[in-house]
Amino acid sequence: MSFDLALFSSKLRRCREQFEKSLVEVTTATGIPENILAALENGERQPTGDEVLIFADYYLCDYQFFISNERVASFDQTETLFRRYGEEFSKEDRWAVQEFLFLCECEEFLLKLIQTNTYSTFSFLKRGNNYRGQGKEAAKALRKYLGYASNEVPMNIYEDFRSLGFHIFRRQLGNSNISGLFIKHPIAGKCILVNYSEDVYRQRFTTAHESAHGILDDDREFVISLKTDKKKDVEVRANNFAADYLMPPEFLENIPDCRVWTSEKAIEWASKLKVSTEAFANALKSANFISEDVERQIKAVRVPKRLKVDPELPESLSLGSRQRRQELLKIGLSNFYVGLCFDVYEQGFISAGRVAEMLLVSKHELTEIASIYGRTIRYGN
Missing domain, CATH: 1.10.260.40 (lambda repressor-like DNA-binding domains)
Structure with missing residues (x-):
């Protein structure tokens, strides 16, 4: 050629x-x-x-x-994305998207190296034009596919959607109007970016929301979720999917006195479900368990920040380790991805220099990261 x-x-x-x-x-x-x-x-x-x-x-x-x-x-997708939504992406956020897609490519490459990318194949056939109903039916079908009981609440949603072959990274973006992004990468496949700047409970909801786009809008090259676009049909569908996946109506129905609420009770159950009170109120109203007045009352309260724990920042870590890991999460380095990089390195498939590249850090920083995660870099490799 x-x-x-x-x-x-x-x-x-x-x-x-x-x-x-x-x-x-x-x-x-x-x-x-x-x-x-x-x-x-x-x-x-x-x-x-x-x-x-x-x-x-x-x-x-x-x-x-x-x-x-x-x-x-993914050049064609991102070029179109930035051309169409240019005002939403600062120079820094454009580069953040590029680094996110690089991590997705690396993750796919690493999984293939150790032959663990045997994903479950889930597909959903959309019927009719009821977007809200499509989202709910898709959530119900996926829950059944993954073996959840009708009233069982999924806790590790990152693991759930990774098992379907989705590459999920949380990455800090400067624009708070962007909740998340789905891109169908030509090599890595379905890639999900969640804005790490958001509340940790909101990040869980966004993960399910963007994964809905990966399931229900996979004929598109990309979908960006803007808070100002939440009334669009595809966003309504993804929101209903996320709500029913995280908060199945059968679970809500079994909450004691599910039609009677106080601020304390709303905070208690929203915290148990690891969702915002806004999402919780929306789900209760959608299931016809509460009135619009009660919905507004629940949305007016907030789950205290002290009750919200990032699943990748356990309290068992020292303060210094938690702070450093959080810095890494802000640039997209999940525990899953970092662990995968070191696993493949320890099996001799890649060099320490390649690990540093894949983690977007210098070789000096790599030694520090290895220490934080209880790993070792062999001298001279």
Whole structure:
């Protein structure tokens, strides 16, 4: 296959523009002089093999993306996403999305290396045009598929949806209007980003919500969930899926005096379900257990922050370890993903340097992270 200089130049320029990088910024990060960058982007110079690898490393993608027509990167999806919702994504958030997709690719690669990506296959056939009903029926079908009793409440939803082959990462975004994002990556598959800036209970709901998009909207390249768009049909459907998956009506019905509520009782049961009082009130109203007045009363109270514990930040950790792990969570490094990286490293499939790349840290920081997670980096590897 002959090298297409025009294709390479176009992708290189569009990448820089997509992430709002200046020539100076790219030069500083890559070490490639500004005049050479300009010549490469204008198709006036053919890149060396090393330069292609440097650009692939910088933009966190497979080098083949720059030199072939193969779909080995999510560039088309993100380019369309940022063009359509450009005002919602700051320069920092655009790069956060790119790092998130890089982690998804790495996770898929690692799972294949140790042959544990034997996912359960779940599909749901949508019938009719009742979006609310589709969401509820899909939630009921998935709960049955995963073996939950009709009134059983799922607690580890991250594990539930990972078992379906979804790549789920929580990542801090600057825009609070973005709850989450679903992208169908050409290599990694279904990728879910949850805004870590949100309340920890809200993050659980968003995970189920975005996973609903992965199940019910998988004919789309991407779906972004904006708080200002919650009345859209696909958002209504995803919200009903998330509500019934996390708070099945059969469970709500078995709550003692499920039609009588005080502020204390609402906080108690919302906390047990690990959902916000707003989501809890919506579910009770949807099941016709409460009036609109009671719904407003429940929404007016809040579960105290001290009762909310991030599942990846157990209280058994020291304060220092919890703070450091939280910093890592903000850039998308879940306990599952970090553990997977070290597992594959310890089995000899990848080097310590590759682990550092996959964790978006320096080799020095890698030693610190290994210590936090009770792992060891072998000297010289």
